[in-house]
Amino acid sequence: MRRPKSSPKSLLDMQTAVQTLILGTAIGGVYALMGVGLNLIFGVMRVANFAHGALYMIGGYAAYYLTLATGAPMPVAVIGAMVVGGCVGYFVNAILLRPVYRSRLERPSEFTLIVTFALSLMATSAAAVFLTPNYRKFEGMWPDTITLFGFVSMSGDRAVAFVTALILLCALLWLVHFTDLGRGWRALTQNRMGADIVGVDVFRLANLAFATSGALAAAAGAVLVPLYLAYPTMGESVIVKSFVIVVLGGLGSIAGSLVGGFLLGWAEALGSVYIGSGYTDIYGLVIMLVVLLFLPRGLFGISEREV
Amino acid sequence: MVKNIIEPVCANRRKFLAGTALVLATSWSGLRPAAAEDKAPVVLGFATGLSGAQAQYGRDNVKIGELFAEQMNSQGGIDGRKVSVVSGDTQDQPDIAISLARRLIREDGATALFGHGGSGLTLALSQALKSTKVPLLLSYIWGNSNTGPSLPSVYRIGPFNAYVATLMAKYLKQSPYKNIVILAEDTAYGTDFAKDLSGKVDAGLKVETIPFQAKIQDLSPVLGKLASGTQPDAIIVAGNYQIIYSLQNQIPAAGLKSQIIGAWDYPTTPEFWETAGKNGVGVIYATFTGPSVKLTATGEAFRASYAAKFGRDPLFYEYFLWDCLNALRKAVTDSKSVDPAVLTETLAKVSFEGTTGSIHFNQEEGAWNQALSGTLFMKQYTEVKQTDAAAKVVAEIAP
Numbered sequence: 001m002r003r004p005k006s007s008p009k010s011l012l013d014m015q016t017a018v019q020t021l022i023l024g025t026a027i028g029g030v031y032a033l034m035g036v037g038l039n040l041i042f043g044v045m046r047v048a049n050f051a052h053g054a055l056y057m058i059g060g061y062a063a064y065y066l067t068l069a070t071g072a073p074m075p076v077a078v079i080g081a082m083v084v085g086g087c088v089g090y091f092v093n094a095i096l097l098r099p100v101y102r103s104r105l106e107r108p109s110e111f112t113l114i115v116t117f118a119l120s121l122m123a124t125s126a127a128a129v130f131l132t133p134n135y136r137k138f139e140g141m142w143p144d145t146i147t148l149f150g151f152v153s154m155s156g157d158r159a160v161a162f163v164t165a166l167i168l169l170c171a172l173l174w175l176v177h178f179t180d181l182g183r184g185w186r187a188l189t190q191n192r193m194g195a196d197i198v199g200v201d202v203f204r205l206a207n208l209a210f211a212t213s214g215a216l217a218a219a220a221g222a223v224l225v226p227l228y229l230a231y232p233t234m235g236e237s238v239i240v241k242s243f244v245i246v247v248l249g250g251l252g253s254i255a256g257s258l259v260g261g262f263l264l265g266w267a268e269a270l271g272s273v274y275i276g277s278g279y280t281d282i283y284g285l286v287i288m289l290v291v292l293l294f295l296p297r298g299l300f301g302i303s304e305r306e307v
Numbered sequence: 308m309v310k311n312i313i314e315p316v317c318a319n320r321r322k323f324l325a326g327t328a329l330v331l332a333t334s335w336s337g338l339r340p341a342a343a344e345d346k347a348p349v350v351l352g353f354a355t356g357l358s359g360a361q362a363q364y365g366r367d368n369v370k371i372g373e374l375f376a377e378q379m380n381s382q383g384g385i386d387g388r389k390v391s392v393v394s395g396d397t398q399d400q401p402d403i404a405i406s407l408a409r410r411l412i413r414e415d416g417a418t419a420l421f422g423h424g425g426s427g428l429t430l431a432l433s434q435a436l437k438s439t440k441v442p443l444l445l446s447y448i449w450g451n452s453n454t455g456p457s458l459p460s461v462y463r464i465g466p467f468n469a470y471v472a473t474l475m476a477k478y479l480k481q482s483p484y485k486n487i488v489i490l491a492e493d494t495a496y497g498t499d500f501a502k503d504l505s506g507k508v509d510a511g512l513k514v515e516t517i518p519f520q521a522k523i524q525d526l527s528p529v530l531g532k533l534a535s536g537t538q539p540d541a542i543i544v545a546g547n548y549q550i551i552y553s554l555q556n557q558i559p560a561a562g563l564k565s566q567i568i569g570a571w572d573y574p575t576t577p578e579f580w581e582t583a584g585k586n587g588v589g590v591i592y593a594t595f596t597g598p599s600v601k602l603t604a605t606g607e608a609f610r611a612s613y614a615a616k617f618g619r620d621p622l623f624y625e626y627f628l629w630d631c632l633n634a635l636r637k638a639v640t641d642s643k644s645v646d647p648a649v650l651t652e653t654l655a656k657v658s659f660e661g662t663t664g665s666i667h668f669n670q671e672e673g674a675w676n677q678a679l680s681g682t683l684f685m686k687q688y689t690e691v692k693q694t695d696a697a698a699k700v701v702a703e704i705a706p
Binding site: 147269 | 584
């Protein structure tokens with residue numbers, strides 16, 4: 001039996017589908033990078049960090065000003081942004097949130113939520129006042145258009161962002177699974193009180209979790225400036241996307257965040273091409289609701305172990 | 308001892324005489340006819356975005372208001388009334404804009420409201436403030452429904468969607484394009500404009516409208532589909548937020564060779580070249596400034612004072628704001644009142660020299676309380692970091 005020849009239209013349809021999936025994958029990697037930091041903090045400290053978008057914004061601006069002031073190439077700018085984001089994350093926890101956990105408040109997580117939300121608003125307003133609301137951009141590492149398989153066109157900077165995200169995600173996975181710090185974080189994720197009882201230094205690990213999360217968010221902000229620009233409110237959409245990723249993947253699950261990031265990237269890309277371009281932000285929320293309906297803990301949610 | 312007693316007495320006497328003189332002076336001034344500073348002031352209210360994505364426009368508007376107040380006060384005020392500016396941040400949220408505008412009117416005594424905001428936000432604001440009758444003067448808000456008989460206190464100087472779409476359709480008719488795509492943000496501005504333009508172009512021209520969420524950052528998947536499908540001759544960008552600055556890079560990166568056309572002159576904003584880089588070369592945009600537009604004496608004076616204060620020439624829509632401020636000045640001078648209802652009525656009849664020509668407000672179907680703008684210029688950048696003044700005029704479309 002002869003196979004029917006594919007028509008030019010079906011070939012085009014196939015090419016569009018492949019192109020959409022590749023673009024979704026490329027942005028999904030960066031989404032995963034955004035979401036994984038938020039999930040790390042939630043896992044370790046049960047804190048919903050609403051300042052996560054602000055850290056993304058700080059990373060974007062740090063990379064921009066580093067490039068502007070020193071002419072540093074993009075990899076140096078990204079590392080600089082990670083240092084800034086990491087330091088901000090560390091001090092946010094050490095100075096502002098630690099007193100909340102140490103106090104005898106009945107529901108500390110609600111206070112941390114308010115503190116991080118206020119921080120987020122303050123950071124956005126401060127950026128608008130001190131850095132001006134103008135859109136900023138620095139030249140990426142690879143601004144040329146690249147073509148994959150002869151039909152998928154994208155900016156080289158998108159590929160750079162994806163590869164950077166993958167490297168950082170791999171580094172995080174190594175940190176979590178093969179170091180004492182990672183073992184400590186996993187212990188805290190499983191049961192904070194239990195970890196505390198067996199001698200884990202909860203506050204030190206929390207500080208480092210915040211620093212790591214801040215560095216990852218800042219890296220995501222930095223690699224996306226050549227594509228999406230830097231501006232004071234750039235973190236607003238990120239915080240929503242990050243929460244979708246965390247809920248999709250499962251609270252406290254690093255692997256879940258990775259999957260959640262790619263799922264969100266694919267949902268947005270495929271939805272905007274095949275359903276409608278006017279609802280891009282909705283597709284992730286719809287998938288999140290469906291997942292919650294059938295898997296209330298998310299795809300890889302971890303239940304806390306009883307002591 | 309004597310000396311010690313006399314000195315306090317003398318001091319008290321001096322205080323008494325000084326106090327008496329002060330009381331007399333105060334009483335005398337109270338008996339005078341009302342002096343300039345006693346008249347109710349003219350308060351320019353700016354409820355505008357000062358922190359969101361469009362904060363730059365908002366801040367520039369407030370600065371222009373302050374420049375205007377400074378100039379008026381140096382000339383003795385408007386109708387002898389002191390001019391001041393009050394402003395607040397709408398955060399691009401209609402509910403915040405409404406409560407802010409109410410506060411500016413009730414607590415700060417705003418005589419009229421100015422400022423930049425989205426068409427939808429401004430429409431909500433206009434409807435909420437309708438009962439106050441406080442004039443709302445729009446300078447760069449394009450929604451068709453932002454003015455109309457049902458909103459008698461709202462006046463507009465500057466272009467609006469139906470007007471621009473009519474002129475742009477004429478441009479498209481004379482252009483070589485056969486197949487165009489309108490990227491329209493999902494706001495009153497973007498969808499209105501796309502609908503107007505689609506309805507006005509010739510039947511032979513294929514038009515597809517692709518809506519997108521206003522604050523989205525990435526349209527690459529949709530652009531990729533266009534690249535592997537229709538490959539439009541031109542892509543018209545009708546948006547306001549950050550994506551319009553990224554599209555100069557996202558469109559060619561998706562493999563599209565289409566001509567990029569800005570539905571408004573965002574390529575003249577300060578951040579354009581920083582964000583577009585070399586991909587900004589070749590971009591065509593619609594604007595209302597061109598070689599055949601001559602500034603009046605009022606316009607030249609504004610340009611000079613603006614440049615002296617802010618170090619650059621005003622952008623074209625900033626002339627419209629200056630005209631709006633002068634419209635209020637004329638209404639206050641003509642009516643000798645700052646009563647909102649009186650001003651709303653007077654504005655309908657004012658006529659004065661604006662920055663680019665004579666200004667009066669039409670009360671016509673489709674252009675209610677509207678001072679019509681002039682010729683549409685389609686300009687194209689031919690080299691990196693080119694200025695608006697140096698851009699090539701591709702077409703000049705008269706109304």
